[in-house]
Amino acid sequence: VAVLVVLLAVVVALLALLVAGLLRSHAEILRALHNLGVDMDPARSDDGSGVSTAVGAPTIRSSEVPKRPSRSAVDVVGTTPEHDAVSIAVAGAQHLTLLAFLSSGCGSCLAFWDVFRDGGPVEVPGDARLVCVSKDAGEESVAVIRRLAPLDIPTVMSSKAWVDYDVPVAPFFVLVDGESGDVIGEGAANEWGQVQSLLHTALDDAGMLDRKGNFKGGGRGKPKADLLREARADRDLLAAGIHPGDPSLFTLSGLEPDDQGPER
Amino acid sequence: MTDLAAHGIEVNLPTGWEGRLFRRPSAGEVNASAADGPPAPEGETTHAVLHASTIALPLGIGDFASGAVDKLGNDDIIVVLFEYDPSSIDTPLFKSAGLPRVLSADDFSPNVMQRAIRGQAGVQKFFNDQGRAFCLYVVIGAFARRHQLVKRVNQVLATLTIEPLDASADGTPSSTTTPPTSGDPSIGDPTTDAPSTTAAPTTTAPSGAGSDAP
Numbered sequence: 001v002a003v004l005v006v007l008l009a010v011v012v013a014l015l016a017l018l019v020a021g022l023l024r025s026h027a028e029i030l031r032a033l034h035n036l037g038v039d040m041d042p043a044r045s046d047d048g049s050g051v052s053t054a055v056g057a058p059t060i061r062s063s064e065v066p067k068r069p070s071r072s073a074v075d076v077v078g079t080t081p082e083h084d085a086v087s088i089a090v091a092g093a094q095h096l097t098l099l100a101f102l103s104s105g106c107g108s109c110l111a112f113w114d115v116f117r118d119g120g121p122v123e124v125p126g127d128a129r130l131v132c133v134s135k136d137a138g139e140e141s142v143a144v145i146r147r148l149a150p151l152d153i154p155t156v157m158s159s160k161a162w163v164d165y166d167v168p169v170a171p172f173f174v175l176v177d178g179e180s181g182d183v184i185g186e187g188a189a190n191e192w193g194q195v196q197s198l199l200h201t202a203l204d205d206a207g208m209l210d211r212k213g214n215f216k217g218g219g220r221g222k223p224k225a226d227l228l229r230e231a232r233a234d235r236d237l238l239a240a241g242i243h244p245g246d247p248s249l250f251t252l253s254g255l256e257p258d259d260q261g262p263e264r
Numbered sequence: 265m266t267d268l269a270a271h272g273i274e275v276n277l278p279t280g281w282e283g284r285l286f287r288r289p290s291a292g293e294v295n296a297s298a299a300d301g302p303p304a305p306e307g308e309t310t311h312a313v314l315h316a317s318t319i320a321l322p323l324g325i326g327d328f329a330s331g332a333v334d335k336l337g338n339d340d341i342i343v344v345l346f347e348y349d350p351s352s353i354d355t356p357l358f359k360s361a362g363l364p365r366v367l368s369a370d371d372f373s374p375n376v377m378q379r380a381i382r383g384q385a386g387v388q389k390f391f392n393d394q395g396r397a398f399c400l401y402v403v404i405g406a407f408a409r410r411h412q413l414v415k416r417v418n419q420v421l422a423t424l425t426i427e428p429l430d431a432s433a434d435g436t437p438s439s440t441t442t443p444p445t446s447g448d449p450s451i452g453d454p455t456t457d458a459p460s461t462t463a464a465p466t467t468t469a470p471s472g473a474g475s476d477a478p
Contacts, residue, residue: 075266075282084286085270092280093320129320152323178280 071183073097073176074165076133078158081146086156088131093178096128098199101162101172103134104144108190109171113148115192121232122153122192125199126208126215128175135159151238175202184208271312272396273345276423278416283316288327311347316420318342328378328401336384336405341413343420348397350429360391364400365421369410377403385410394428 073091076099080086090097100116102109116122116132124130132149134140136159149155165174165183173195175185185202189195203209210216242248266277270285277283288310313327318340325331329342336342352358372385385407389400400421404413 075279077266077268080284080286082286082289084284085268086284086286087266087268087277087282089277089280089282089318089320093282094280095320154323 071166073178073181073183074161076131076156076158076161078133078136078156078161081142081149081155081157083142086154088154088156090176090178091181093129095178096126096184097176097178098124098128098130099161099165099174099176100130100132101134101165101167101170101174102132102148103170104141104148106170110148111190112171112192113150116153117148117150119192120235123196125196126175126203128199131156133158133161135162152235173198175199177206268314268316271347272394272427272429273312273314274423274425274427275314275316275420277316278419281316281318281420282321283314284321285312285314287312309349311349312345313347314343314345316343318416329403330378333378333384333403334381336403338383338406338409339413340405341417342403343417344399344401344403345424346399346401348399350396352397353392353395357390358392358397360389361393362391363393363398363421363424363426364389364391365424366418367402367414367421369414372402372404372407372410372414374407383407393426396426396429398426 075090076088078086088097090099100112102112113132116130122130130153132153132155134145134155134157136157139159140157142157145155145157165186167174169188171190172188173186174183176182177184184206185199187195187198189198200209200213203215204213208216237243265279266281266283268275268277268283268285271287273285275283275285290309315321315325315329315332317329317332319332319335319337319342322332322335327344327346329344333342348358367387367389371387373387374380374383374385376386376388377384383406384403386401386403388402391398391400402417404410404417406413
């Protein structure tokens with residue numbers, strides 16, 4: 001009996017050690033995820049930022065990445081989902097660029113793909129140029145990325161860009177000032193509104209907002225409203241299957257061809 | 265400097281430039297998407313197109329950059345290299361051999377534009393290289409600044425390389441573009457013959473824009 005008791009005690013002690021090890025490992029994983037902005041606590045339905053989430057659903061809070069050494073901008077070079085070669089000028093560009101690092105697999109990324117593809121013109125703080133960046137074809141499904149990619153926002157498949165910008169998690173956003181060539185903000189979020197908030201903070205920190213919170217840098221070319229209106233018109237026409245050169249664009253509705261003006 | 269290579273064409277772009285090397289989908293081609301524009305009409309085939317520019321290139325711009333040219337600032341440049349059917353090489357239009365690597369300021373003219381835009385100027389050169397037929401079309405944002413801008417154009421042209429067609433086979437079906445209608449032997453100096461335009465009816469950057477080739 002004494003032997004059995006000792007044996008049992010040993011087994012219990014081993015199991016206790018095992019459980020302790022598992023708990024410690026679990027805690028380290030949670031801590032690491034927390035540092036990346038992911039809250040796995042199922043008891044929290046509100047992260048305190050006013051954003052409600054389903055209980056039990058993994059949540060990526062709006063989270064700036066801890067300050068990292070300043071890094072220089074690098075052009076994004078890769079392929080499009082149509083296998084074209086493409087390079088996006090980031091360094092040296094006379095505008096801000098917002099790189100959205102997205103994957104086809106993560107649930108939070110799908111929300112961004114949807115917003116960018118179907119949500120109408122995307123207003124980006126600082127008039128930054130939005131560019132979606134996924135990993136290479138070897139690490140992503142080209143077919144899925146092609147299906148997810150917005151029609152009017154460049155999508156580049158470039159694992160190198162993920163390395164260049166040291167992307168820790170997806171979705172992840174990096175704001176780059178082309179003129180200075182500096183990364184001026186970066187972070188993770190699970191909603192576009194949170195990204196806009198992060199960008200606003202980054203722009204403010206960079207001294208690019210005036211006292212009223214408006215972007216100081218004046219955009220070149222057409223006013224923003226014109227660009228948004230044009231983008232909306234283009235999107236609607238394309239959705240209706242009307243491409244540039246479509247004969248319907250050259251006729252006046254309600255008029256017979258013979259009624260469309262004097263012959264020249 | 266950024267290397268861009270596809271379809272047997274390679275270019276090294278200086279800082280601040282961006283580019284895209286693509287081929288529009290042929291009629292009925294699977295995987296066609298709006299980003300490359302609508303598929304070519306039945307019977308027409310497509311070839312390589314290079315767009316390189318100092319501005320952020322919108323998606324779906326025309327082959328000859330309609331939808332982007334109107335966005336050029338005074339110091340901006342668009343370089344287009346458009347490939348035609350190799351069978352066009354024998355036409356007088358493409359008799360000039362070799363990629364023009366050095367343009368002069370005097371090559372630029374406000375009249376060499378698909379659609380005249382106040383202040384802008386362009387140049388167009390047809391040539392053959394490595395058994396392939398091309399049109400080089402360059403637009404600068406300000407004719408008045410052509411002496412400064414041509415240096416930056418030449419900086420890019422100096423890095424352009426074209427491979428023979430066989431060597432550039434990339435697994436995608438070899439295709440051709442509709443032979444240029446301007447390949448009429450009666451045409452004189454081809455470099456002053458701006459591409460006739462069937463460009464997009466708007467001046468915007470229509471996503472999925474089609475070919476604005478002659």
